[in-house]
Amino acid sequence: MDTQLKKGFLELLVLASLKVTASYGYRIIQDVSKVMEISESTLYPILKRLELQNYVVTYTEEYNSRLRRYYQITTLGLQRLKDTRQEFDELIKVYDYIMN
Amino acid sequence: MNKYEFLYKLNQGMENSSAKERQEIAKYYDELIQDAIDNGENEADFIEKLGSIDKIIRTIRTDRDFVTNVREKKDYQLKNVFSVSVKILGYLALGIIIFTLGTVGFSLVTSGGSMMIFSGIKLYYAVITGLSWGTILMHAGTISLGLGLLLIGLWIFKWLIRESRNQLEKLMEFISSKIKKEGE
Numbered sequence: 001m002d003t004q005l006k007k008g009f010l011e012l013l014v015l016a017s018l019k020v021t022a023s024y025g026y027r028i029i030q031d032v033s034k035v036m037e038i039s040e041s042t043l044y045p046i047l048k049r050l051e052l053q054n055y056v057v058t059y060t061e062e063y064n065s066r067l068r069r070y071y072q073i074t075t076l077g078l079q080r081l082k083d084t085r086q087e088f089d090e091l092i093k094v095y096d097y098i099m100n
Numbered sequence: 101m102n103k104y105e106f107l108y109k110l111n112q113g114m115e116n117s118s119a120k121e122r123q124e125i126a127k128y129y130d131e132l133i134q135d136a137i138d139n140g141e142n143e144a145d146f147i148e149k150l151g152s153i154d155k156i157i158r159t160i161r162t163d164r165d166f167v168t169n170v171r172e173k174k175d176y177q178l179k180n181v182f183s184v185s186v187k188i189l190g191y192l193a194l195g196i197i198i199f200t201l202g203t204v205g206f207s208l209v210t211s212g213g214s215m216m217i218f219s220g221i222k223l224y225y226a227v228i229t230g231l232s233w234g235t236i237l238m239h240a241g242t243i244s245l246g247l248g249l250l251l252i253g254l255w256i257f258k259w260l261i262r263e264s265r266n267q268l269e270k271l272m273e274f275i276s277s278k279i280k281k282e283g284e
Contacts, residue, residue, distance in 0.1 A: 024131070024135065025128060025131060025132045025135065026131075026132055026135030026136060026139065027135075029132075039150075039151060040129075040132055040149070040150050040151075041150060041151055041155065041156040041159050042159065044125065044128050044159075044160065045159055045160060045162075045163035048163065049163065064138065066131075066134065067131075068131055068135070069127070069128070069131060
């Protein structure tokens with residue numbers, strides 16, 4: 001898949017993986033890679049992007065006597081996911097046009 | 101390569117980055133590797149899977165432009181919010197000024213007007229009943245004073261109407277531009 005297109009999808013997938021509960025780097029990779037291949041080094045910039053756009057907030061929690069950083073989706077992030085519906089409808093139109 | 105070697109090399113490769121960024125990335129990879137180990141993965145194998153350090157650094161660098169863009173956009177939004185609140189405060193202050201000046205204008209017009217009317221009546225009686233010149237002069241003086249106050253009051257009103265109309269037009273333009281922007 002095209003790198004830019006994949007990047008866009010990955011951002012949404014990461015965001016979607018946080019929809020139910022806050023998560024941390026390693027688990028996000030495991031969840032997302034069930035749907036699309038994601039490398040550990042790609043996740044960092046994606047999380048940074050999401051944080052900068054206020055789609056996620058972070059907090060640290062102790063786990064096994066070390067600190068672990070959790071990512072939690074914000075209302076803005078949830079709204080972003082909702083907005084993708086419309087984007088996907090447009091995408092389907094493009095797909096139909098290309099294929100027919 | 102073990103975790104410490106990896107983190108050391110990563111840190112070395114990011115010499116040009118800020119201390120904060122280096123620390124943040126080191127924390128991210130430290131946590132990631134530790135989580136993998138806790139999950140039963142082999143440390144060296146997992147680090148091997150992370151790919152070359154050069155590539156990791158390249159990925160972060162490529163994304164830096166995006167980070168800068170978002171920051172600039174945020175600053176712009178912040179400036180926008182700031183200018184909107186300054187404008188709102190400005191209009192609030194303008195409203196207070198208009199109200200105060202309106203009250204002053206109104207009291208000047210009414211007091212000036214009533215001074216003229218009553219002193220006019222008194223002057224009329226003074227002339228008819230043949231009172232002293234002093235009294236007549238005093239009433240005439242009060243009439244001029246009343247006229248002066250009335251004129252000042254009317255001038256304030258005129259200024260207020262002109263200014264508030266100008267400001268109101270500006271306010272309407274500002275509101276409509278905001279609505280248009282929201283709709284985009």
